[in-house]
Amino acid sequence: MKSLCLILGLLGPLSGQAREPHPSVLPISVLEHSNWVFEVPVSPSLVPPPPDQFDILRVSGRVCHIAPARLPWRIYTGNPDYNRTVDKAIETWNQTGLDLGLGYLYARSDDPGASDLEIRWFDPQLPTDKVAATWWRARDDGRRVLGISLDGSFAVPEGNRAQILTHELGHVLGLGESYQPGDMMYFQMEHRRLNLDQVQLSLRDKLALRWLYQQRDFAPIWGKRD
Numbered sequence: 046m047k048s049l050c051l052i053l054g055l056l057g058p059l060s061g062q063a064r065e066p067h068p069s070v071l072p073i074s075v076l077e078h079s080n081w082v083f084e085v086p087v088s089p090s091l092v093p094p095p096p097d098q099f100d101i102l103r104v105s106g107r108v109c110h111i112a113p114a115r116l117p118w119r120i121y122t123g124n125p126d127y128n129r130t131v132d133k134a135i136e137t138w139n140q141t142g143l144d145l146g147l148g149y150l151y152a153r154s155d156d157p158g159a160s161d162l163e164i165r166w167f168d169p170q171l172p173t174d175k176v177a178a179t180w181w182r183a184r185d186d187g188r189r190v191l192g193i194s195l196d197g198s199f200a201v202p203e204g205n206r207a208q209i210l211t212h213e214l215g216h217v218l219g220l221g222e223s224y225q226p227g228d229m230m231y232f233q234m235e236h237r238r239l240n241l242d243q244v245q246l247s248l249r250d251k252l253a254l255r256w257l258y259q260q261r262d263f264a265p266i267w268g269k270r271d
């Protein structure tokens with residue numbers, strides 16, 4: 046009975062005098078509000094677009110990303126000396142994947158046969174003017190990642206190396222280049238010396254990833270196991 050009295054108290058002051066019966070004012074108002082909340086049409090125009098000056102990988106006009114059911118992708122590092130670098134890059138993307146409800150995006154694998162992606166350090170195919178490259182084979186219906194090549198020089202500070210790998214792993218997820226300094230996906234290498242703690246995504250990187258993985262009409266990105 047006590048809780049019932051509380052509810053009546055919310056309906057309005059009880060004067061003790063005879064009042065016009067008005068029993069449905071509050072319920073109707075609650076119902077209308079509830080209908081309004083649940084029946085707001087979701088218009089595609091309400092989904093925020095990707096950030097300005099941020100490319101998204103496409104084939105035949107469709108955006109590309111890894112099918113969510115295929116995540117996390119397993120990365121074979123090829124050389125345990127670089128495990129800290131690889132772990133930092135993986136952790137950077139995974140934190141955002143978890144924040145966005147996508148779950149883990151990457152995991153490190155010690156088994157090349159069970160991996161989706163292999164990293165090649167000191168790859169002679171890497172152009173001399175590049176510190177890293179992600180190799181692709183594009184088709185009309187999707188894109189296959191053939192691997193990532195990285196300059197493995199230990200003269201490069203560990204944080205910069207992790208930053209470079211994190212950038213390349215952003216491409217593997219389907220993100221293109223950014224043209225705004227400060228983004229992980231900015232197309233030019235960071236010139237400052239970085240330590241591992243300074244490797245992080247910008248808000249724009251995260252918004253671009255969120256937008257990309259909201260797209261249901263996409264061309265898949267395949268790895269070695271697909």
Ligand SMILES: [Zn+2]
Pocket residue numbers: 212216221222230231232
């Ligand atoms: Zn790039």
